[in-house]
Amino acid sequence: MAKAAKQTKPKTPAKAAGSPDAEEWLTMYQQMARIRAFEDRVNLLYTSAKMPGLAHLYIGEEAIAVGVCSALNADDYITSTHRGHGHCIAKGAAVDLMFAELLGKAAGYCKGKGGSMHIADQDNGNLGANAIVGGSAGIAVGAGFSAQRRGSGQVAVCFFGEGALGQGLIYETMNLAQLWKLPVIFVCENNMYNEYTHFSETTAGQPIDRAHAFGIHTEELDGQDIRLVHETAVRVVERARRGEGPAFLLCHTYRYHGHHVGDINREYYRSKEEERDWVENRDPIALFADWLLAEKLTDRSVLDGIEAEAKDEVERGAQFALDAPYPDPSEVETNVYA
C-alpha cells in the first residue's frame, strides 16, 4: 500500500531554534496544501454520498496544525479532535490510509473501526482524534507525564477547540500539567463557533485568563499566520523540553465550512459577509504565499506545483480508498481487548 513521505522531522535531538530556511517554509506550505486538498476531497466524497458518517472539515485552520506540528519531532505526541484531519496530516500521516479510514475500509489507519473522528497514527505520535469535546486533555497530560517520568524528552500537544473551554477536564489537566511542570502544550483553536453558537455566548470572561489563572505560560496569537504559530510553537516546545512546564496557545482562526459537512445554511448563526471576509482577507495559505513571494523565497510556479502535487496525491489516495475492500465481518469482534 502506498505511503506518503513522512513530513515530520526525525527523532531527537530537538529541532534547533531559529527561523526556518526556505526549504522548511516550503515543506510547511506543502503540508497546508495537502490538508486543504484532502479536506476538499472529503467534502466531495461526502456530498457525493461516498462517505458514511460525519465529516468536520479543518479548512481555514491549516496554519495551526502545520505551524505547531512542524515544531515537533516524529516521536512527540499529539491528541486531536473531531476536526482532526489537519492535525493527522501535519503529524505525518499518509492521506491514502486516512481516506481508507474515512470510508471504513480495512486498509485504514484503524482498520476502519475508528473513522473520521478517531484516527490514531501511533507511528507518528498521534494518540488519536477524540470525539468527546475536550476529552483528550487527560490523554495528552498523561503522555506528557509519561514522557517526563521516562526522561524521554518528548512533549505532548493537546489540540482542542474553544468549545472545550466549557469542559472541566481542561482545567483539571491544566492544573496537573502546571503543578508538575509537565511537557504539554495546550493549543486552543478558537474558530469562534461552538458548533452553531458563537463562543461569546458560551464563554464568561476572556479565554486567555483561564490559563493565566493556573500560572501557565500563555500566548495569544493570530492562528492564520503560520510563521507566528510556528515560531511560537518552537519556543514553547523547547521550553517544555527543558522542563520549564506547559504552555497554552490561544490561536484565533476560522472554520470556513460548517460544523460538519451537512451544516450548509449557516446564516442563523454567522453572516456570509463574515465568512467572505475571512476567506478573502485572512486565508492562511494565501497569506503565507504572499509572504513567501514578497520575501522572494520562492516563485508562483513553485507554489502552483506544490498545490497541483498535493491534489494529485489526494486524488490517488481517495481512489485507493474507494477501491479498497471493507473489513471482513470477523473483524467486528477483534481488538475489543488487547
Place this chain on the structure above:
Amino acid sequence: MSTPEAGKNGARVLTFGEAIREALAEELRRDPTVFVMGEDVAEAGTAFKVLLGLVDEFGPDRVIDSPISEPGITGLGVGAAMTGMRPVIDIMFGDFITLTMDQMVNQAAKIHYMSGGKLKVPMVLRTTMGATRRSAAQHSQSLHAWFSHVPGLKVVVPSTPYDAKGLLKTAIRDDNPVAFFEDKMMYQLKGEVPEEEYTIPFGVADIKRSGSDITIVATSSMVQVSLAAAEKLAEIGIEAEVVDPRTTFPLDKETIIESAKKTSRAIVVDEGYERYGVTAEIASVIADGAFYYLDAPVKRMGAMDVPIPFSPALEDLTVPTADTVMETAKALCGRV
C-alpha cells in the same frame, strides 16, 4: 465478616488491606513503569490507610498525591498507559467513579478498538464499594455493574485477601483497563496469603464452599455473607455451594452453570443495586445454561433499589445479610 479464614497449610495471615498493599509493593518493585496516583495515597496512605508505607519505599514520584480531580487523574492514567506506563489510579470511594465515566467508558475502554488494535491502555482503576459503613448515599454504593456493562473494560471484585492480592497483580500486568473494586468493609478481613509469588487469572471462578443442595453465586463481600449463610444452612441440613466469579468480566459462565446444574437451585448475591445489575446478568447466564436442570426460578439478591440511607436502622435493611440469604435459600429449597 471479621472471622479469619481457616488456615490450610499454616500459611501467613494478612488482612485484605495488607494483601492489597503487598500486591502493589511487589508490582512497583518488579516493574519501574508502575505508579500509584490518587488523592492522599502517599503519606496518608489513603483514607482507609491501605497504602500506608508505600511512599517510604517507592518515593513520591511513584506513589503520587494528586489534586481532588478524578476525571483529570483518570485521564492522565489513560494517556500514561498509552505511552508506556502502567498506572494504578486510586479513586477513594466507588461513588466517585461517576466522575471518571468519560475517561473510563469513552476513552480507556474504546481506544484499543477504535485504533484498530494499535494503541492499548494497561491501567488499573482501584476503587471501593460496599455499604453499612454509615457513610450515606454518596459514599456507600457498589457501582461495579456500570463498568461491567462496557466492552473494553475488565472488572474485578475480590472476596478474600488471597484473591485480592493475586487478582491485583494480574490486573496490573493486564494490557487492558481494569476496574478493581475493594469492599471497604473487608479491609480488616484476615486470610491466608502465602509469601511466595502468585497471580490469579481473570475469568476463573472459585468455589469457596462445596455443596449439593443449592448454589449461591456471590461477589466481593457477599461471598463472606453467603459463606456465613451456608454455615447456618448446614445446621438445618442444607448444603450450599458458594461460587465466587471473582471477576464480573470476564465471567466464568461455565463454572456457574455447572454448579447450578449440580444443585438445581441458585441464588445470585451481589451488593450492587438489584435492578439491571450483576445479579440479573448472572441469573440470565444460569437460566440459559442450566434451564432444564433447575427445580426453581433463579433468585436474585442485591442492594435495595433506594439511595443508601444514613440511619443505621435503615441502612442495614438495604443490603443482603447472612440471615436474609439463609432465609431465601431455605425458601428456595422448600424449607420454610
